[in-house]
Amino acid sequence: MEFHKLSALEIAEGVKKGSWTASEVLSAHLERIKIFDGQINSVVTLSEESAHRDAKETDKAVAEGKDPGPLAGVPFLVKDNFCTDGIRTTCCSKMLSDWIPDYDATAVKRMKDAGAVLMGKTNMDEFAMGSTTESSIFGPTLNPRDFNRVPGGSSGGSAAAVAAGFCPIALGSDTGGSVRQPSAFCGVQGMKPSYGQISRYGIVAYASSLDQVGPITRNTGDMAAAMDVLAGPDPNDTTCDAYERPSFSQAAAEGIKGKKIAVLTGYDAESMDRPLIEAIEKAAGYCRSAGAEIVEAELPITMKHAVACYYMVALGDASSKLACFDGMRYGHHADGRSLVEMYKRSRNQGFGKEVRKRILIGTCILTRGYYENYYVPATKVRQMIADEYAELFKGVDALICPISPALPYKKGLVEEDPVRIYLGDAFSSIANLAGLPSISLNVGFTEEGLPTNVQLMGPRFGDAGLLGLAHVIENKAGSPPIADIEKKGGCRE
């Protein structure tokens, strides 16, 4: 049985029916990781012992006739910035290289309570600051669709692992596109739910007013099933709304006949990779044939200012969030002759180059002069962007637009042209600024085998309807296959 080819829902159904055991499914996935992850470096920590223990618990529950949960026996991986009880949580940084939390993040706990089996942690850009997964202390992750390209980031390990068939569901965190852009680059499906949909308790923060947890899967059915489990109020995260959620799985099965869907116009499509423009036309065509009305929409303030606004807000937030990693309260400690020297040495040794640069920029924009001229205007522009979207969604049910202006980058671009990488967040960061749900959906591949994709956005807390739209497009485009890493063979350099 090739368990890695099954969806999460198929695995759970088989476990519940007794067609196979959670332990069998787990062993097959662990073996696949051990054989093939040497090529792409997507997994940084495997927790085999606890995984086998949890799988046996699920099998015991099934044998005793108890309900093992909706995700019974589904193996999953989480980004290394999710706290995991008894498993090291490093944020792929020297700063936290030996930290072992004593509790699970709420998202991890919810997955486990639903019967899913945590196998380990995935690679990421250090402290989630990056779009290529090249700044990890564990080395870069490679794109399983093309080893010469990056998997995107910062949740590149999670997206690469799902694409490689190491697990059917992985979790990531998304501050400006960190779930959706790597999902797009690796040819899988990724979702950033509305701000307030899923608890962030136990996630090491990058920028709290933007961060959100999101699932990465190979199909929208698994995505909806993960959302049913993950979404919900949490007394430990007061930003997580306590409203009663609809069934995301049920909503995903509903059609879009009679819905009005906007396609974004008014941006510089000429500078984008052509297959990504074609992907939007294709997705709009699928919606039209499913009975939706397609209209055009322009968002001038968003398109001109979103990325600048995002970096001001995110870096300002990050510089204050990461101040606690000083070698005394948290993180790597280095001795110094004075308190300030100790702080400086600890932070210099603990943080990598990209994180230090982002802290510097963030600190700069929060200082006198820059704060009034850059940070405060950014918070106002953020409100204008949110207003622009609120106005748009008064008239349409969803928006289709790009998630990234480019196909997966070649390795090393981040060193050559970091500002171009920043500008790559122009489309993905909008949903974070306005708190909207957004899905990165694969709609096919180029002749060279690179994934093409679209971004779907909806009104705040319109996550269920958005999943329905994604499901319709996926039904027409087909869900993406597992990356052919077996045939690529060999080991990474």
Next chain:
Amino acid sequence: MIKKMEMDEERLREVLGFSCIGLPEKEYAEVLDRVNAVLRMCDDMQELDSSNVSPFEWDVMKAPARRQDRAVVWEGRDRFLDQAPVRDGDFFHVPRIIARDDVEMEGEE
């Protein structure tokens, strides 16, 4: 009146102090280039008339989350103590950090 700004070496030194980050002087030019490229990216944003707009804040919640006002028993004390680099009974043993003269700082900022 909002104005465009650039960061210079003097301000960089100040910011390095605020952020407790050390940087070798040979890297100043590269960092200044990067910071100023990001600031230039944001210059257009300042030209937008936002005088009648309030700064963004999260206020759209369907049902605000609340938790009970009660103490929670935490049983992870020993597990944290077990992670201490040096443990002294029920305490973390931490190095002296102020006014030390036995630390080699050669080659570091």
